[in-house]
Amino acid sequence: MTSFEPTPDFAAQLDAQDPLREFRNQFYIPLGPNGQESVYMCGNSLGLQPRTARAAAERQFTNWEEMAVEGHFRGDTPWMNFHARLTEATARIVGANPLEVVVMNNLTTNLHLLLISFYRPTISRYKVLMESSAFPSDQYALESQVRLHGLSPDNTIVELAPRPGEHTLRTEDIVAKINELGGSLATVIMGGLNYYTGQVYDMAAITQAGHAVGAKVGFDLAHAAGNIPLHLHDWDVDFACWCTYKYLNSGPGGVAGAFVHERFANQPELLRLAGWWGHDEEERFKMRKGFRPMRGAAGWQLSNSSILTMAVHEAALAVHDAAGGMAALRRKSELLTGYLEFLIKRLELPETQLEVITPTNPAERGCQLSLLVHQNGRELFDHLMDAGIIGDWREPNVIRLAPVPLYNTFQDVQRVGVVLAEWAATQR
Structure with a gap:
């Protein structure tokens, strides 16, 4: 995949083609404020609970x-x-x-x-x-x-x-x-x-x-x-x-x-x-x-x-192991993270306002992107949380978002892009 599109249909197409798509069902997804499944982008702090954990x-x-x-x-x-x-x-x-x-x-x-x-x-x-x-x-x-x-x-x-x-x-x-x-x-x-x-x-x-x-x-x-x-x-x-x-x-x-x-x-x-x-x-x-x-x-x-x-x-x-180990997870991870990076770049906000401080080279990053928000960072974080998107906040002004290949979807990432765009529209 050399190009991305910001639409829900495009994200759904990527999910349909994803060989790991069924593994999301092996985890409990927390509910957001609206009672629907949240977009959990905080696996870099705590991974989700496998459904097999309790029985084990x-x-x-x-x-x-x-x-x-x-x-x-x-x-x-x-x-x-x-x-x-x-x-x-x-x-x-x-x-x-x-x-x-x-x-x-x-x-x-x-x-x-x-x-x-x-x-x-x-x-x-x-x-x-x-x-x-x-x-x-x-x-x-x-x-x-x-x-x-x-x-x-x-x-x-x-x-x-x-x-x-x-x-x-x-x-x-x-x-x-x-x-x-x-x-x-x-x-x-x-x-x-x-x-x-x-x-x-x-x-x-x-x-x-x-x-x-x-x-x-x-x-x-x-x-x-x-x-x-x-x-x-x-x-x-x-x-x-x-x-x-x-x-x-x-x-x-x-x-x-x-x-x-x-x-x-x-x-x-x-x-x-x-x-x-x-x-x-x-x-x-x-x-x-x-x-x-x-x-x-x-x-x-x-x-x-x-x-x-x-x-x-x-x-x-x-x-x-059932997912195929790191080789399979890495293939999806690079695509998921690349899609999130694409949607952030589409905001076209100046670096004096929002800057991705994670390397752009996929070989120099994992699935986490760190957003350095120079203006109204806490406001953006609260906006994401209110929309059911769970990331994490690091002082003084960094939001970390981590699309994890085992349980995050391309539709999750697309939803993050929509919420970010809503916030960006209020900053201009």
Whole structure:
């Protein structure tokens, strides 16, 4: 599709041709103010509930009811190894070998656990590089990790900011900063996709540059996992972590994931914070002193699995797989996002009033577009919400809209275009 039309008939035609159109029916769609289905464009904050989620959790409630503690070892889904049920699907989503991934904890907990291992400052190599507009939780985590080593964040954390007058980072500027820091750089930790602008970073180039100067390289994939194709193993990334409640639709506060490259799989001496679920499972219940980590990412586990949240996550992963995985989702995502971009451009508002700060190159973005509204931004957001269009507002003046390919339609996007046009007509 090389050209778009703004009409309802055109959007309906695209929906009729969409091979993923039936997957919308596998999710609950919230109702808007008029009692009709809303246009939910907020999957970048919280994905919708799969219709299979409740039954998946109820299945484990039944196991708990009928077997109690024996549920760890009996039944069709023994809790003892429940995390392993999620490994293959998780590896496919992030482009990893099964040995390299584990589902556990939540995102910031996993980030802390990984930084313990992969931020090991020395007198000469101690700097950390991150983007200046990183999600606050990542900033707080890094500040505390730096202080843990007796260092000052002000003298240790180097933040990358876009060039004056620009909203996104250029890859050449990231690489140049890595080269400038050189032997003083211990760790690079960036978002794979920036939560605010929606920019996808060139993770392969960043990893290559970081390794060339002897640094470890990791990514927070909260907004990337389930949104864009990832190839963590092939890109040679050292470590990564992500949540599952956004594009993976696993519920508020759902269980998270972690990646550790297989080169570290057989390094039990690698410093980490240990817990008994990361201990060699063949000896775990012998209750002996002396931590011996499991091979691969599983060796970073601390506690036994959160079964209820993992059950929901398993149900959500099954929907993702049934849709054909990231290749199929990405094809629709590029078309959906391109259509939304087309409708926004048709408003013909000056950039001094409304500006899309997400890259125009599809390879540099996922399904999110960030609208920087210089005038009357909150008014526009309220207008969208009143019309049953659920996006999200980020201070001081950004509206994020994310058409998610699993459950959003082209008619959803066309409806957003109509409501935006109504508002734009009042601004002239």
